[in-house]
Amino acid sequence: MLVDMLNQHISEAYGRSKKPSCKTTLAKEGESIAFHKPSTIWSGIKLALAEVLPRTHWIIGNGKTIDLWRDCWLHGQSLQHIMNLSSDILKGCIATLDMIIHNDEWRIPKELQFLLDEHGIDLHSLEKPNSSAADERVWTPELRGNFTVKSAFVEIRSTLATTCWSRVVWKNSIHPQLSAIAWKLVYKCATTQESMKKKEVQLTSRCCVCRCNSEDLDHLLWNCGFVHDLWKWIADKFQVEATFASFTEAINMGTCLSPRLRDLWLFAVLGGVMLTNASLSKSFSNLQDKDVLNNWGIERKLRRAPRIQPCWWTLPDNGVLKLNTDGASKGNHGPAVVGVSARNSGGSFEFVYCRNIGVTTSYVSECIAILEGIEIAVSKGYTAIWVESDSKVVAAAYNTKNIP
Numbered sequence: 103m104l105v106d107m108l109n110q111h112i113s114e115a116y117g118r119s120k121k122p123s124c125k126t127t128l129a130k131e132g133e134s135i136a137f138h139k140p141s142t143i144w145s146g147i148k149l150a151l152a153e154v155l156p157r158t159h160w161i162i163g164n165g166k167t168i169d170l171w172r173d174c175w176l177h178g179q180s181l182q183h184i185m186n187l188s189s190d191i192l193k194g195c196i197a198t199l200d201m202i203i204h205n206d207e208w209r210i211p212k213e214l215q216f217l218l219d220e221h222g223i224d225l226h227s228l229e230k231p232n233s234s235a236a237d238e239r240v241w242t243p244e245l246r247g248n249f250t251v252k253s254a255f256v257e258i259r260s261t262l263a264t265t266c267w268s269r270v271v272w273k274n275s276i277h278p279q280l281s282a283i284a285w286k287l288v289y290k291c292a293t294t295q296e297s298m299k300k301k302e303v304q305l306t307s308r309c310c311v312c313r314c315n316s317e318d319l320d321h322l323l324w325n326c327g328f329v330h331d332l333w334k335w336i337a338d339k340f341q342v343e344a345t346f347a348s349f350t351e352a353i354n355m356g357t358c359l360s361p362r363l364r365d366l367w368l369f370a371v372l373g374g375v376m377l378t379n380a381s382l383s384k385s386f387s388n389l390q391d392k393d394v395l396n397n398w399g400i401e402r403k404l405r406r407a408p409r410i411q412p413c414w415w416t417l418p419d420n421g422v423l424k425l426n427t428d429g430a431s432k433g434n435h436g437p438a439v440v441g442v443s444a445r446n447s448g449g450s451f452e453f454v455y456c457r458n459i460g461v462t463t464s465y466v467s468e469c470i471a472i473l474e475g476i477e478i479a480v481s482k483g484y485t486a487i488w489v490e491s492d493s494k495v496v497a498a499a500y501n502t503k504n505i506p
């Protein structure tokens with residue numbers, strides 16, 4: 103294997119042995135031991151390392167502590183990742199980065215240069231190594247690069263929303279008997295032939311509907327041919343795609359529907375469609391809902407016609423600049439932007455300004471919009487400035503001098 107040969111070449115050329123020097127294992131009491139001692143925490147550490155290491159990168163100093171293949175020293179990535187090398191291929195490869203550094207310059211063997219060229223990597227785009235400094239590992243998620251267990255936990259933990267099934271299943275509009283069945287099904291507590299087999303009941307499991315697969319809950323609810331047709335029929339009626347294979351996916355499918363249809367969709371998914379108007383969401387239906395509601399024989403409530411309300415924008419006095427500012431974020435925290443338009447007493451634009459401000463809350467972005475608008479106006483020589491913002495909270499914050 104090219105990588106292995108190359109590693110050997112690097113190790114031999116620079117006088118390093120291929121095998122790492124054997125370290126003596128010490129017992130708790132400090133005495134050296136020669137036998138194997140299983141660790142109860144090492145498997146946990148290994149799991150955490152797999153998550154933590156890819157989130158670190160190296161600032162190259164003398165390169166002595168950086169693993170040439172596995173560590174992230176190439177713009178936050180490792181050679182292993184860029185070249186898509188498996189751990190098996192890299193077994194025994196222990197070359198460190200200082201082996202390709204000479205007098206603070208890159209000295210790359212031909213074979214490695216070939217591999218780098220093949221992947222479009224130019225080491226000269228990196229900062230030059232500095233043999234007088236030690237390598238420094240940086241924890242990427244923190245601004246200062248310091249590792250803390252807290253930030254690692256926040257980074258690694260799964261933040262996916264979990265479905266609160268009690269709120270989904272137990273509704274006034276669904277008959278308790280149906281809710282009870284749905285409750286068992288979402289928690290997979292229903293008795294199937296497969297679950298009985300697990301309790302050591304001797305039987306041959308076979309789906310009683312299609313008679314060609316074993317009978318477990320996933321098959322009965324989502325994979326059986328008959329059930330497929332049934333879901334497709336229901337999905338067609340709602341004009342959605344039947345591409346779901348779990349309760350969560352099926353219910354999420356309904357999020358694209360209007361609130362009124364969403365309730366109806368939920369009932370359909372949980373196993374009982376209640377065709378009564380009273381049980382449905384009180385919100386009004388739109389024209390797109392017409393066909394679906396007609397299909398289920400439900401009468402439509404139409405949305406109220408929109409009302410047009412008067413609203414005025416007043417010109418500023420002579421010599422005064424009027425700023426209209428706005429800030430918005432997609433989610434709270436989320437990617438945020440600010441925008442400012444500035445007009446003079448004649449109503450003509452002095453400047454218009456907008457920019458992305460990274461990830462923050464809508465409140466902070468409203469505040470930044472005002473601050474940056476005023477900064478630009480002052481830099482253009484205006485001293486009398488009138489700021490109009492659409493955020494009552496931010497206006498109150500500025501008026502009471504409580505700006506974050």
Ligand SMILES: [Zn+2]
Pocket residue numbers: 309310311312313314315321322325326327328
């Ligand atoms: Zn089946």
